Amino acid sequence: MIGQSGTSTERDGLDxxxxxxxxxxxxxxxxxxDRMRGQLDALHVTLRPHLKTAKSLDVARAAMASPNGPATxxxxxxAEYFAEGGIRDMIYAVGIAPHKLDRVGAIRRRWNTDLAIILDSVAQAEAVAAWSRQNGDPLPVLIEVDADGHRSGVAPRDADTLVAIGRALSDGAALRGVLLHAGDSYGLSDPAALRAAAEAERRAAVAAAAILREAGLPCPIVSVGSTxxxxxxxxxxxxxxxxxGVFMIGDLFQAGVGSCAVDDIAxxxxxTVIGHxxxxxxxxxxxxxxxxxxDRGTARQAVDQGYGLVCDRAGLPYPDLIVxxxxxxHGILALRKGSSAxxxxxxxxxxxxxxxxxxxATGAQHDRYHVIRGGAMTGQIWPRINGW
Amino acid sequence: MIGQSGTSTERDGLDxxxxxxxxxxxxxxxxxxDRMRGQLDALHVTLRPHLKTAKSLDVARAAMASPNGPATxxxxxxAEYFAEGGIRDMIYAVGIAPHKLDRVGAIRRRWNTDLAIILDSVAQAEAVAAWSRQNGDPLPVLIEVDADGHRSGVAPRDADTLVAIGRALSDGAALRGVLLHAGDSYGLSDPAALRAAAEAERRAAVAAAAILREAGLPCPIVSVGSTxxxxxxxxxxxxxxxxxGVFMIGDLFQAGVGSCAVDDIAxxxxxTVIGHxxxxxxxxxxxxxxxxxxDRGTARQAVDQGYGLVCDRAGLPYPDLIVxxxxxxHGILALRKGSSAxxxxxxxxxxxxxxxxxxxATGAQHDRYHVIRGGAMTGQIWPRINGW
Structure with a gap:
């Protein structure tokens, strides 16, 4: 075969x-x-890994504190795939659509799984409470709180809405706490700004939890998170x-933010080269x-990596060669503009x-991972799921 | 359930x-x-639909001249999925990597399918000819010709390379013609420029075919194409x-080019709305x-549609409402900037x-189509494939 080295073939098994x-x-x-676990252990909080990046039971087991969870x-x-795989403590961290409650209930029953949901409106809370009463299953609920104006969530100091949601839930469902996601941190790259975003997320969470508790509502879980x-x-x-979630694997976007090094990306x-x-x-x-x-997320960062950075078969980047x-x-590889490489x-x-x-995004285009250790194929294939 | 109309539920079945x-x-x-077939019938050419958009046997059968093909x-x-589904005449229209020839050969044998491949270098041609000789299966090959500098292909008037490839193939493989894709047409929107791009693609194809024939090489197929x-x-x-391929379904990008109307998009x-x-x-x-x-392809067009145009459940767009x-x-819907709607x-x-x-791109995120006719669910599910 053209351009393949017999030695490296034997060594890495990629052929x-x-x-x-x-x-x-x-x-x-x-x-x-290990690095993330060390960081969170030192801060005395539980890691509830988000499985949306890897969507693989094998990866989940490596990331979770126990085979039962917790997970996101x-x-x-x-939720169905991971419940089938033995995970018993999950949060479905996208605002609930009322028509999905029957499916949530079925997962909870079939696998005896503690699957919690999230919401940010009284209308949802009323629908969830009504479903809980009708089905004799008090659904555990976290109120989504808006850390930074990024997406969904109640404003962290909007006591009226937080308490109204909590009270609406109390008629059948089980309020379990608050949940925030500091999504705007993805747009940062300065360590000081990232520390400030983390602290703002924490403060918003604590403020919202205090409002619920002052109103006599339960708030055992205070959940934050973004890589x-x-x-x-x-x-x-x-x-x-x-x-x-993405911390487990890493990517060029996270390297641009400063959440990992390029060499950490798993x-x-x-x-294969097919032409010139x-x-x-x-x-x-x-x-x-x-x-x-x-995904062209790096297009808005200081270093635009095109559709990706090109490495040799050992995983070492070629200077300035990007997709x-x-x-x-078809991928079109070329040197970065202005490169002298x-x-x-x-x-x-x-x-x-x-x-x-x-x-x-890249993982979602595939249905399996081929696993290497020590730079060589193990022969292991870890399946991953997609879809809804 | 909140916000759902009982009448429309009964009517369309989408709930x-x-x-x-x-x-x-x-x-x-x-x-x-039907519109594309009418256009190509009038021009006296065969439609070889590209199945990369739909990746569905049901859609393929609607698009092909016969259940056997031809197809791309x-x-x-x-190729495996469609061969299993009965298609017997296909071109795999991505430049061949030599390690894929065994798989090509297996598809040809197992389903007795006329699967042709493409290439644009002497190195590939020699590998294909060698494989053909070793396996006693003269692989049918089209030489990829570059219509417009978009991607792969031999320059259409590069007689030396075209003939060298043709001669390399003749030692075992079966040269079947030339293949072009005017990909740069995707960047156009002016009808005169689109007509010129089509004519340039045709001229390049005819020029390359003439070179092969003048050298005494066969060129029965002259294949062009882009929606x-x-x-x-x-x-x-x-x-x-x-x-x-994409003509069957259409999309906002093609509407921006002028290849379809927004109302044609299938x-x-x-x-479901989950928050505000x-x-x-x-x-x-x-x-x-x-x-x-x-995919944010419309970002570079005159009308940026965000991540998509929002329609009601009947498929009628709301004025200026985009993702x-x-x-x-999560999708975040908002009115287009500056809209007075x-x-x-x-x-x-x-x-x-x-x-x-x-x-x-959107289809590839899913594994099935839910089919409607006359604006209502038929109950039919058409599976689609992904992956390699």
């Missing part, structure tokens, strides 16, 4: 894989998990748990946006590995 | 679906197919077939970028339908 596909470095995964999910499909704020928090006093897309346009300095591969995802553009099943000689058939912009 | 999910309007699909695919996974150029071509003299994402941020004019839904895809931003499982009253639980930017 046994068709391309494009996902390669997950289990050593880096474990180091990322982003879809009811995930950047989890990484940069200096204190989490008053917080009981942290949700974060996920690459294995691809030499006069343009292009190398064409079989990993287009279908394999990499359409400059992508069609559905030399375009590497990469004949047809050469295997390359691409570091992704966004692990959540 | 039986969990959200987010894909809804495919089979009436619009058929009209789009973008992955070998598609915009297929739609705008005035003549296709010298061309034998047209590949196009695909929507069904979603009233002071910001935001409506939150359960269709984020995971359901819509990260302004998206997180993984009123934000519609959409209570929690309201079902909405989102017109997507890019049917290929």
């Amino acid at each position: 046994g894989l068709d391309t494009p596909c996902l390669v997950l470095d289990a050593d880096k995964l474990q180091a990322n998990i 999910v982003s879809t009811l499909r995930e 950047p704020t989890a990484r940069y928090a200096k204190t989490l006093e008053g917080v009981t748990e942290v949700r974060a 996920l690459t897309i294995l691809t 346009q030499r006069d343009k300095g292009w190398i064409i591969t079989d990993a287009g946006w279908m394999a990499l995802s359409r 400059q553009d992508a069609n559905q099943e 030399a375009l590497p000689h990469l004949p047809i058939g050469t295997r390359l590995r691409i570091l992704p912009n966004h692990a959540c | 039986g679906l969990d959200t987010p999910c894909l809804v495919l309007d089979a009436d619009k699909l058929q009209a789009n197919i 695919v973008s992955t070998l996974r598609e 915009p150029t297929a739609r705008y071509a005035k003549t296709l003299e010298g061309v034998t077939e047209v590949r196009a 695909l929507t994402i069904l979603t 941020q009233r002071d910001k004019g935001w409506i939150i839904t359960d269709a984020g970028w995971m359901a819509l895809s990260r 302004q931003d998206a997180n993984q499982e 009123a934000l519609p009253h959409l209570p929690i639980g309201t079902r909405l339908r989102i017109l997507p930017n890019h049917a290929c």
